[in-house]
Amino acid sequence: MCYSGIGYSRLIDGEEHTFGVSGKLIMNALVMYDHQTDTLWSQFLGKGVEGPLAGKTLDLTPLIHTTWEAWKAAHPETLVLDKRGRYQGDRYEGYYSSSEPGVIGERVEDGRLHTKALVVGVNLGDISKAYPIGTLAKQSVVNDEVGGVGVVVVFDRSSSTSVVYESRAGDHSLTFEAFGEEDGLCSMLRDRETGTIWEAFTGVATDGPLAGTRLKRVPSHLSFWFAWTDWNPETELYTGDG
Template sequence: MRIIKTIAALILAAHSASASPEFWVHEWPATDFSKTNVASWVEILSGGPPKDGIPAIDDPQFIAVADAALTPHEPVITVEIAGHSPRAYPIRYLIWHEIVNDQIGDLPIAVTFCPLCNSGITFDRRTAAGTLRFGVSGKLRNSDMIMFDRETQSWWQQAIGTAIVGELTGTQLQTLPSWMESWDTFRARNPDARVMAQPDFNRDYGANPYVNYDSSHRPFLYSGALPPHDIPALARVVRVGNQAWPLGRIAAAGAISESGLTLTWVAGQASALDSRNIGQGRDVGNIRVRDAAGADIAHDVLFAFAFHAFWPDGEWMIDPG
């Protein structure tokens, strides 16, 4: 973490001189920087890696649950599409690649994970401009990953699924129901499902490059306002739309029914951003969000600072007691 903080300080110190498309156009010659909904270019920072320095996965391979060598409590992102075998995307891979462009039947999806915000969201890749393939830009805004599409080179904010720079500025991606849960929980429910196989890259899969990050007092490369209600910046909250429930509140209750939703918490999922070994992180539990009919609802479990940054007028679902 000391190295991460040092890098952050150096980047922030240098950034005031390079927060302009003039410094990015050589790397992004096809991006239309005249179109943006970002208030100031100063909001956008380099996270360190260049464009595609964190390589997205475009052709994921899958294996049977019985053939996967994962540890019981390590997290996976689960995608269940009616009529198709459920799929698990291990965070041990996503923490190094951040985006997986996949296709389930006729549905093209992007499974995304931003480690700096703990934000794991699955998007429908279809837009009015066509089906897009996403990559990792290497840029951050409010410490959240900025994705880009390979078709128009527009930039997209991962946490909100919206294009913020380029030809498609303002375009909104549809968020699909998916959730993060432990490998044990997934395989117990879906013994005949499929799990993403290890990508063919030289990475230390299973290791967490952000050791103790979610115990930090301050996010990486973030200078915005901190959350209200004395909620720690890196405390996890469960976001549905513009509402956020503190994870600790749900864990204490086991289940909460509010706003037409039921949010449940069950122990057994390791934090991917705690110990060096992802599967040995402290227990943050498994969250599910369902509507009154029992259907899974699109949601995100992200850090409180990120919710406050992107939903400054959002509703904090604090325990009324």
């Protein structure tokens, strides 16, 4: 309903848990349950909302939302989880293209973007910020700040892949630009301070003074605008001026 994939560690207080889909929704977002305690967990919050582990918070695991073609090209030896079901194709395809905000409507009406506009959402500290895909498609590298933390948002138009990093390496505060971008493919970055070359979607420096350094990932995820604002009503919005 929200077009969001969010990753969490399955370790809770050092114990591994397994999860399933409860069939419930909170503000149109998935509610999980764990098989060990039957606690219900909010997908957007990563927090137990009902049951023995209510109030516990899962640790975020950064993910990348990309195409199979782009992933396979970057990771040719990858494994894939394929649980074949009875559905062929995406049964939500019509919903994605409609203006319908979920199945229960939106809680917060925020007219800054279209209800179903896709955004890359970031939460750092008490601050949330959304980066519209429509804006990122025109500006593949965004140097910005969220909650006092310098970040760089990278977007590859050819695969609609986004990733966010802290824009700091050791004692270096860095400003990034696309390096060798061609036909919308942004696969490499260069920082202006040291001239180091970085892989855009691993955050690893491959050439230059900082070679071998890895940028710290900032957890982020795609979301429809209506869902992001429902869960983050005070969100900031990147407008392309940064």
